[in-house]
Amino acid sequence: MPSLDFDLLFERRALSALTREKLTQATGLVLASGVHVWLTFVRETGEGSDPALPFICETGLVWISALMVGRDGRKIAVVGNYDADPLKYSGDWDEVVPYVQGIREPLLEVLEAWIPTDEKPRIAVNFSEDDDKADGLTHGLFRLLSSHLEGTRFAGSLESAHEIVSRLRGIKVTEEIRRIRKAVQVTDDIYASVPSRLKLGLDERSLYDQIQNEIDTNRWGYGWSRAGNPIVNFGPNSMIGHGVPSAEIFLELGQLVHLDLGVIVEDYSSDIQRCWYVALPSENSLPTDLADGLAAVSGAIQAGANALKPGALGHEVDAAARAYLVAAGYPEYLHALGHQVGRVAHDGGSLLGPRWERYGRLPEIPVEEGQVYTLELGVTVAGRGYLGLEEMVRVGADGVEWITEPRRSIPVLHVS
Numbered sequence: 001m002p003s004l005d006f007d008l009l010f011e012r013r014a015l016s017a018l019t020r021e022k023l024t025q026a027t028g029l030v031l032a033s034g035v036h037v038w039l040t041f042v043r044e045t046g047e048g049s050d051p052a053l054p055f056i057c058e059t060g061l062v063w064i065s066a067l068m069v070g071r072d073g074r075k076i077a078v079v080g081n082y083d084a085d086p087l088k089y090s091g092d093w094d095e096v097v098p099y100v101q102g103i104r105e106p107l108l109e110v111l112e113a114w115i116p117t118d119e120k121p122r123i124a125v126n127f128s129e130d131d132d133k134a135d136g137l138t139h140g141l142f143r144l145l146s147s148h149l150e151g152t153r154f155a156g157s158l159e160s161a162h163e164i165v166s167r168l169r170g171i172k173v174t175e176e177i178r179r180i181r182k183a184v185q186v187t188d189d190i191y192a193s194v195p196s197r198l199k200l201g202l203d204e205r206s207l208y209d210q211i212q213n214e215i216d217t218n219r220w221g222y223g224w225s226r227a228g229n230p231i232v233n234f235g236p237n238s239m240i241g242h243g244v245p246s247a248e249i250f251l252e253l254g255q256l257v258h259l260d261l262g263v264i265v266e267d268y269s270s271d272i273q274r275c276w277y278v279a280l281p282s283e284n285s286l287p288t289d290l291a292d293g294l295a296a297v298s299g300a301i302q303a304g305a306n307a308l309k310p311g312a313l314g315h316e317v318d319a320a321a322r323a324y325l326v327a328a329g330y331p332e333y334l335h336a337l338g339h340q341v342g343r344v345a346h347d348g349g350s351l352l353g354p355r356w357e358r359y360g361r362l363p364e365i366p367v368e369e370g371q372v373y374t375l376e377l378g379v380t381v382a383g384r385g386y387l388g389l390e391e392m393v394r395v396g397a398d399g400v401e402w403i404t405e406p407r408r409s410i411p412v413l414h415v416s
Helices: 006-033 081-090 104-114 139-149 162-170 174-192 204-217 288-307 314-327
Strands: 037-042 065-070 075-080 095-099 123-125 158-160 231-234 255-261 263-265 272-278 372-381 385-395 400-402
Touching: 006 037, 006 065, 006 162, 006 174, 037 139, 065 104, 075 081, 075 104, 081 095, 095 104, 104 139, 139 158, 174 204, 174 255, 174 263, 174 272, 174 385, 204 231, 231 385, 255 385, 288 314, 288 372, 288 385, 314 372
Parallel strands: 037 123, 075 095, 123 158
Antiparallel strands: 037 065, 065 075, 231 255, 255 272, 272 385, 372 385, 385 400
């Protein structure tokens, strides 16, 4: 008799419990939205799928599938017959309706029985002009679903599920916070190893490779594209932002080392920036230009944190940090103050950013309790490099709870 893998069994149960908890959360969000049904429409999910799918379904789906949550609290899945058994076994769905030849007729039968005939149907599906994580329904599947509804009372009933999806992703349950904290701890541990890795003449790419090797060895994941994670900056000639670490830029005395790293552990991500100063032999403390920059950056992050409360608008929080930095004599940063973090580093939903065209309506969405945000900004210090910090916070009832330990200092290193 084969032995049981109890670790795998525990992980399976934990994953099932989290999916069930998020599905329960979804029923409340659908009721609050006013729609009759939230419908996630997918196929061939092994090659990439709707970002909302992992919150409501653990298994992959091959045939065209309709996973639906109603405002009455019921959860019904219409799926291909070979996809049906895992959903039935999960116990998460009140009804699993398998089909063989096509989804149209069983889907219409479910909707007909579900949505009252004396009400105008409202069916929310996953498209959004502003939020990539709520925009999982492909154009082809939208057209196909619309064609299935043509000639019925459900024609023209599709509307955006942006609010449902963004709130489902954004409002974290206890288990999600635990997993995020674990990812943060892993990231902190990696950062703790950085000073021992630094040697004069080391190039950016080599440090990048060392950190990626540790991530890969431990089978963790990457909070954003592996090709640019971690971001590594040595000194003033490095690419700022989403740059690629260079094998031609070497560590020198008098420089800043800046890293931006996001690690996925148990399906949830971190996103943290840290700096170190490679001191001259005669230096035992941070030079004045760096101390001033640090005070401005950490102070601006604190100003943003002070403004981050339920009900605040994202652009208001960003404005508080931006004003602090400018008042300290530094130029505005050219990005948003913060974004939500969850299953990936850039997790969609409301944004702590200015009212710029590129952010759409996301900075106008009120902050909610239970969301997790980054607070990130930086300044370029002439001759030193980029001084950037990024913290992670959870929004509580009255303000923020720091998930990371906010950095108020920059380690001064003597490197040989």
